[in-house]
Amino acid sequence: MFQLKDLNAKRRCALHRLNVAIKNLLLMSSLALLTGCGFNLRGTAETLPATFPSLNIECEKKSAWRLCHYLNSRITSAGTVIDPNSSVTLSVRRSETQNRVFSLESDATAAERELKHAIRYQLLDKSSGEVLSERTISRSQIYRHNASALIAKDREKEELQKSLDEALIDIMLREISILSRE
Numbered sequence: 001m002f003q004l005k006d007l008n009a010k011r012r013c014a015l016h017r018l019n020v021a022i023k024n025l026l027l028m029s030s031l032a033l034l035t036g037c038g039f040n041l042r043g044t045a046e047t048l049p050a051t052f053p054s055l056n057i058e059c060e061k062k063s064a065w066r067l068c069h070y071l072n073s074r075i076t077s078a079g080t081v082i083d084p085n086s087s088v089t090l091s092v093r094r095s096e097t098q099n100r101v102f103s104l105e106s107d108a109t110a111a112e113r114e115l116k117h118a119i120r121y122q123l124l125d126k127s128s129g130e131v132l133s134e135r136t137i138s139r140s141q142i143y144r145h146n147a148s149a150l151i152a153k154d155r156e157k158e159e160l161q162k163s164l165d166e167a168l169i170d171i172m173l174r175e176i177s178i179l180s181r182e
Contacts, residue, residue: 052176054086056126064095067119067165074169087127090176094120094136097161102142115157116140117164121172123179133179137171139164 055075059068071092075082095117102114118138124131141160 054081056089058091
């Protein structure tokens with residue numbers, strides 16, 4: 001009887017070790033697969049460089065209210081002070097949104113639409129009058145169009161526009177931070 005208890009204890013211990021080994025193997029193989037396919041966590045530009053402790057923001061708030069609001073909140077959350085008297089001005093010069101048919105159904109109605117948003121920004125040193133950077137960046141997103149669900153599609157379009165605005169601001173802030181490191 002004593003040998004039977006020892007044998008059962010040894011089996012349970014061996015099974016436990018096998019379960020732990022299988023879990024570790026699964027974890028390591030999933031990490032290897034994710035890394036191997038090129039997946040990596042991409043954060044946003046959390047802080048602006050120390051060379052821009054304050055910025056003046058010029059943004060046409062009527063046509064790009066959401067974009068300007070997100071730009072202001074990202075810059076202030078990064079710890080940069082928005083100051084109209086700052087020597088460096090970040091100016092959003094142009095904001096354009098296009099919505100066009102991307103593909104058609106067999107009856108020539110729109111099947112998919114492309115939402116494209118482009119902004120042109122300029123970083124200007126007011127003290128020297130030097131343009132530090134002037135670039136146009138754009139992003140686009142394709143979405144299904146369904147004429148029978150227009151209200152839902154309008155909501156989807158608004159959400160896509162918001163995500164495009166946020167992506168463009170993130171790209172702009174990353175470019176500015178790279179510019180200041182050079």
